[in-house]
Amino acid sequence: MPIFSQSFRLDQLQSAYAGSIVYPPGGRYGPRIQQDLQLVMLYTGEMTVTIDGRPLHVQPGHVVLLKPGHEESFIFSKTEETWHRWISVHVGALPEEMKHALYQLPETLPLTEEMNKLADLMLGLLRHVPSNNAAILSLGLAAIHLYPTETSRLLQQREKHPALHAARTWIHEHYADEISLHPLADHAGVSPEHLIRLFKQHEQTTPMQFVWSYRVNRAVELLTNTGLTVSEIAERCGFKTSHHFARLIKQHKGRTASEIRQVSWNG
Incomplete structure (x- = not known):
């Protein structure tokens, strides 16, 4: 434009x-x-x-x-x-x-x-x-x-990748809900196998890895910008338990939730 x-x-x-x-x-x-x-x-x-x-x-x-x-x-x-x-x-x-x-x-x-x-x-x-x-x-x-x-x-x-776009949009809007591969593929109008190929080709990851990465990023935003507890953030971002939330935050970001929050508030 x-x-x-x-x-x-x-x-x-x-x-x-x-x-x-x-x-x-x-x-x-x-x-x-x-x-x-x-x-x-x-x-x-x-x-x-x-x-x-x-x-x-x-x-x-x-x-x-x-x-x-x-x-x-x-x-x-x-x-x-x-x-x-x-x-x-x-x-x-x-x-x-x-x-x-x-x-x-x-x-x-x-x-x-x-x-x-x-x-x-x-x-x-x-x-x-x-x-x-x-x-x-x-x-x-x-x-x-x-x-x-x-x-x-x-x-x-x-226009180029309508199924991928539909899947990404669904994830962005429903990441706090239960998401699994087959219903996600149904929403995108393709088979689970084809959806996996699309994500690997264009996102360099799998659909479910994309989901969890997106949830982690949204959780980090809540950690750094709100006073919500870890349990509240875990629930809002679709994590199964607070322990699961803590493990994935550490795995994806290399720091604990407490460390991320402390750095952002001290900064």
Whole structure:
């Protein structure tokens, strides 16, 4: 989507910011008038954003693109904590070609590791520098440009490898639930053997190894960004027991859950 790179430049940014918040069960926010371009990344719980009176339900593991000038209100899960992070950039008046490009994009996308890394970097830097620092502005611009890039990549995945895309999407949306190979293959519309071949060819792993790796990454995010107990995180991320959770965290990350949490809080 070249129109983005042509119409949205670093010198147009006035500020950029990133944040993280956990809402208690029954939490609400708004109404407000959105002032920025904002990416809201949902990790746990549930979120319905009402935009100019139109509700948009966002599932965990997804990012939603919010655009300036609209009235928004947020309703979070009634039964559990809802954790989300956001990246926002303030650009003032948007050129017409930029507005047109923005409204061609999907409102939500699956949350990718690249978007998570940008949020991590911004949150880390904002502890030491202001929101108009050049590095912060550059990361905010990168996040906004990443959204259309991920949109294009998602469309290519759907067209070239629909079964793989269907399986990945199912895992992202249901990783907290019980997942096994045969039902996953049924959802993707292929045999278990073919799904294994697809994952080995394009992800360099098996479907179930992908599931457990994805769960570990989501668990690490909860460890570093929330005060949830290890038992609560294990349950939310689909681990069988706290012992199973601890073993896989150590196996995948080389550190214990306590060490990961201590490093992130001390940092």
